[in-house]
Amino acid sequence: MSLTTSSSIAHASPEARRAALLAALDVVEGGPEARFERITRIAREAFGVTGSFLNLAGESVLTIKSQQSDQHFGPTIPLQDTFCGRTLGETGPVVVEDATADTRYADMPMVVDDPNVRFYAGVPLRLGDDEVKVGTLCLVDQVPRTLSDDDLALLEELGVWAERELAAGADEDRLRAVLAGLEPAAVALPGYRIAGMSIPHGVVSGDLHEWHRSGDDLVVTLADVMGKGMSAGLLAANIRGALLARGDDRPDVAVAGLEAQITPDLGRAESFATLFHGRLAPATGRLDFTDAGHGLVLHLRVDGSEAVLRSFDLPLGLHPAGLGRTPGSLDLGAGDVLVLVSDGALELWDSTLASLSRLGHLYREAADIEDFLARVRARAAEHDPGDDLTVVVVARDA
Structure with missing residues (x-):
C-alpha cells in the first residue's frame, strides 16, 4: 500500500483517516511484534517507569x-477518556507530571481508579504524507515525575523509531504485493504444459521466473540475483522488466541488451545475477538459449535418461564487457521435460548438482506437474533451503 493518503481519505474525519490508514497497514491484528517490543522495552528501561506502551x-x-x-x-480499550486519546488531539508531546493535580486529567477513570496513573508522557505517531496521527508511544507511572528537555527529546526519538517501523511494514507489504503481481500469467501452448512456483526466503525473492508467448514461440526465463530480501527483489524486478521489453528478440540479442542496461545497477549494488533465457519453437521442440552462469536446468528425456545444461559463461554483472556469450540449443522431444531451478533447490538435499537428479526423480514419481510442485513445497517445508527457491517446468506431451 502507499502511505500517500488518497483524496477520499484526506477529506474524511481524523478518526476515519487514521482507521483507514491502520487498516491498510494491516498491523493492528496479530499480537505483539518484536520490532515494537524492542522500542517499548528500551523506553521503560530508559525512563524507569512502571509502564511503557x-x-x-x-x-x-x-x-x-x-x-x-x-x-x-487490553489488548483493546475504549479510546474515549484515555491519555492517548487526548494526546492525538494535541500538536506535540503531552506530559502530565501529576494527574491528580491537573484539572484536565484528575477525573479520568484511569486516574481515579485502577491503575491509578499519576504520571503520563506520550508522543503521537504520524504516518503518510499528511502525517496522520495513528497512535502514541507513551510512559506511565503511579507516582508523580518530571521530564527534562533531554528526556523529552529521547522520547520523541523513540517515537520516530516507532513511526519508521510502522512505515517499513507498509513498504514491505507494498513491495510484496508489487512483486507478487510480477508472477507470470498462465499460457496456453498446444502440446506443452508450463508451470512454476517460487518460495522467497524472506519478505520477497531475489529469484524471478517468467514465460510468455512471442508469436508461435514460448519465451522462458529463470534468474537468481545474489543475496536475498528487498534489494535482490528490486534487482530481479528490474531484470524482468528489461527482458520483457526485449521479449520478441532472439535470446542472445535480448541478453546482450539486458546486460548493457542492468550491469550498472548490479555494479552499484555490488551484486550479480545468474540467468537462463530461452526461446522454444513448439512445432519442432527446438530451444535456443543463453545461459549466463546459471547452469541449473535439468533435461529429463522420455527414455529415462537425463542431462544438466551446463553454463560456460559468467553471470550478469561479472561477464567481461564486450565478450560474446556462448549460444546453446537443445531438442525437446515428445515426452521430454525441462526443469529449471534456482540454487535454493540444491539446498533441499546436499547442496551439490546431484540434487538435480533427486529433483528429477521426484518429478518422475509425481502424477503431474502440480503434484510435483506440491512435493517440492513439502520438501522445502521439511528441509528449509535457507534461500529463495524457484522451480519452473516445461513439459512436452508424449
Missing part, C-alpha cells in the same frame, strides 16, 4: 500493540 488508535478503540508493564492491559 505503543498504542494504535482506530475510530473509537485503542489497540495496545506493545506493552512493558507489570500489570497487563
